[in-house]
Amino acid sequence: xxxSVSDFNLLSGNESxxxxxxxxxxxxxLCILDSLxxxxxxxxxxxxxxxxxxxxxxxxxxxxxxxxxxxRPSVGYNISYLKKQLRNILKLNEEKHIAxxxxxxxxxxxxxxxxxxxxxxxxxVIFTTDETxxxxxxxxxxxxxxxxxxxxxxxxxIQFAIVSExxxxxxxxxxxxxxxxxxAILNLTQAVIKVPYGIEISNIDIPGELIALxxxxxxKSTHNTxxxxxxxxxxxxxxxxxxxxxxxxx
Amino acid sequence: xxxSVSDFNLLSGNESxxxxxxxxxxxxxLCILDSLxxxxxxxxxxxxxxxxxxxxxxxxxxxxxxxxxxxRPSVGYNISYLKKQLRNILKLNEEKHIAxxxxxxxxxxxxxxxxxxxxxxxxxVIFTTDETxxxxxxxxxxxxxxxxxxxxxxxxxIQFAIVSExxxxxxxxxxxxxxxxxxAILNLTQAVIKVPYGIEISNIDIPGELIALxxxxxxKSTHNTxxxxxxxxxxxxxxxxxxxxxxxxx
DNA sequence: TAGATTGTTAATCGATTAACAATC
DNA sequence: TAGATTGTTAATCGATTAACAATC
Numbered sequence: 001x002x003x004s005v006s007d008f009n010l011l012s013g014n015e016s017x018x019x020x021x022x023x024x025x026x027x028x029x030l031c032i033l034d035s036l037x038x039x040x041x042x043x044x045x046x047x048x049x050x051x052x053x054x055x056x057x058x059x060x061x062x063x064x065x066x067x068x069x070x071x072r073p074s075v076g077y078n079i080s081y082l083k084k085q086l087r088n089i090l091k092l093n094e095e096k097h098i099a100x101x102x103x104x105x106x107x108x109x110x111x112x113x114x115x116x117x118x119x120x121x122x123x124x125v126i127f128t129t130d131e132t133x134x135x136x137x138x139x140x141x142x143x144x145x146x147x148x149x150x151x152x153x154x155x156x157x158i159q160f161a162i163v164s165e166x167x168x169x170x171x172x173x174x175x176x177x178x179x180x181x182x183x184a185i186l187n188l189t190q191a192v193i194k195v196p197y198g199i200e201i202s203n204i205d206i207p208g209e210l211i212a213l214x215x216x217x218x219x220k221s222t223h224n225t226x227x228x229x230x231x232x233x234x235x236x237x238x239x240x241x242x243x244x245x246x247x248x249x250x
Numbered sequence: 251x252x253x254s255v256s257d258f259n260l261l262s263g264n265e266s267x268x269x270x271x272x273x274x275x276x277x278x279x280l281c282i283l284d285s286l287x288x289x290x291x292x293x294x295x296x297x298x299x300x301x302x303x304x305x306x307x308x309x310x311x312x313x314x315x316x317x318x319x320x321x322r323p324s325v326g327y328n329i330s331y332l333k334k335q336l337r338n339i340l341k342l343n344e345e346k347h348i349a350x351x352x353x354x355x356x357x358x359x360x361x362x363x364x365x366x367x368x369x370x371x372x373x374x375v376i377f378t379t380d381e382t383x384x385x386x387x388x389x390x391x392x393x394x395x396x397x398x399x400x401x402x403x404x405x406x407x408i409q410f411a412i413v414s415e416x417x418x419x420x421x422x423x424x425x426x427x428x429x430x431x432x433x434a435i436l437n438l439t440q441a442v443i444k445v446p447y448g449i450e451i452s453n454i455d456i457p458g459e460l461i462a463l464x465x466x467x468x469x470k471s472t473h474n475t476x477x478x479x480x481x482x483x484x485x486x487x488x489x490x491x492x493x494x495x496x497x498x499x500x
Numbered sequence: 501t502a503g504a505t506t507g508t509t510a511a512t513c514g515a516t517t518a519a520c521a522a523t524c
Numbered sequence: 525t526a527g528a529t530t531g532t533t534a535a536t537c538g539a540t541t542a543a544c545a546a547t548c
Binding site: 074 | 507
């Protein structure tokens with residue numbers, strides 16, 4: 001019984017598969033490269049990326065060299081070249097079409113549309129339960145009633161949905177989105193949304209994030225010694241070396 | 251040099267430390283228990299929790315039994331009891347005091363204050379750059395100018411900050427927060443915030459989440475076979491058993 | 501050349517899974 | 525009692541780290 005699953009696992013082996021953790025790091029690196037480029041830098045070492053990302057430099061190099069050698073020994077990585085490579089690896093050049101459920105978030109996060117556009121994520125349509133918004137535009141995006149959502153998005157080929165408001169019928173809305181062809185949902189609400197296998201869902205949960213943060217703090221304060229588990233990276237090594245009288249390279 | 255760090259690591263060993271991944275799962279379980287309780291259930295099996303959390307049942311049991319035996323063989327877990335235990339483990343009964351930078355999010359996410367309160371997370375004060383809001387209340391929370399933030403929060407013992415809007419001077423604001431005693435920051439803006447070692451930071455990044463989601467979808471569609479890596483849990487095992495003619499227990 | 505930093509391997513570490521005896 | 529489900533161990537798997545030869 002369990003063995004059937006194992007058998008399938010053997011078949012589905014795919015060498016080029018990138019783990020979720022790696023993807024998370026790669027987009028962090030990309031973010032860091034953006035800010036370094038804005039700061040006027042042209043090259044960067046794995047040590048510097050590691051310091052800013054809070055990981056070890058070896059891991060940065062491993063992540064990057066897995067896709068080919070982007071750096072030059074003793075020089076580091078060319079920032080604009082590495083950015084281009086990362087955007088390729090993360091498939092950021094492919095257009096992603098998004099339906100937004102609830103328009104209020106655009107008033108709160110006024111740069112959201114632009115920030116998404118940088119990564120070729122396009123909000124194509126807004127659906128709302130707010131009757132006063134029907135057939136009006138929010139930030140030049142047309143605003144439609146939730147009813148008929150499935151047929152609507154089927155016609156314009158939408159793959160993603162951001163659910164930013166939930167009425168009582170949120171599960172019905174999500175089901176309609178999925179039957180309309182949506183493959184992945186980003187849920188910003190407190191609703192516990194069920195999706196069928198094969199559909200991706202990611203929940204952003206502010207109270208939950210605070211719990212995790214609070215726990216990390218608590219956890220740390222129970223140690224009497226400095227907790228290198230948490231801050232153990234190259235920068236610390238350099239600092240320790242410094243304390244030991246060695247000359248840390250910055 | 252590296253060895254100094256290793257030596258410290260040996261000293262800081264703490265058996266009771268819970269990994270970040272475990273904490274993330276525990277709060278997911280708690281969320282699931284909440285929704286099951288609302289649905290009227292009294293007990294739940296590890297298999298059911300696992301199905302809803304998208305993990306294997308053995309992992310659920312392992313996570314839970316690590317803190318003591320909360321369940322009864324052949325019965326499962328008592329939901330309200332398990333909730334209480336999880337709230338204890340996650341230290342949700344301790345009050346957490348929060349400063350909110352930027353008030354607009356409360357207009358977008360109208361339940362946020364209440365959702366935080368359920369976990370004893372209290373927004374005590376709002377800071378804003380919007381002069382029209384100075385000394386007014388937003389949702390019964392007093393609203394203050396950013397200037398003098400450090401002294402202000404020192405007086406009222408704030409440990410957390412949610413940064414929901416960033417002016418150009420966001421790093422200065424964060425530095426002031428930290429010098430005022432803030433130990434952890436939840437960053438909802440696109441700003442790349444630097445914090446000193448020992449201060450926790452967590453970034454919520456909507457475009458980044460979409461990239462990750464999109465990547466997972468892409469990754470999956472490159473397989474010809476069903477990808478059990480992604481949906482490999484007890485429910486799938488049951489389904490496979492079913493396909494094989496066995497009688498799956500639901 | 502000497503120094504710096506990459507690419508890459510083998511070793512380590514930690515997290516998950518499979519499996520089953522114990523318990524209800 | 526028979527069936528279900530927990531608690532827990534040993535085995536497996538995957539991710540990170542240490543370390544260093546190769547390269548600029």
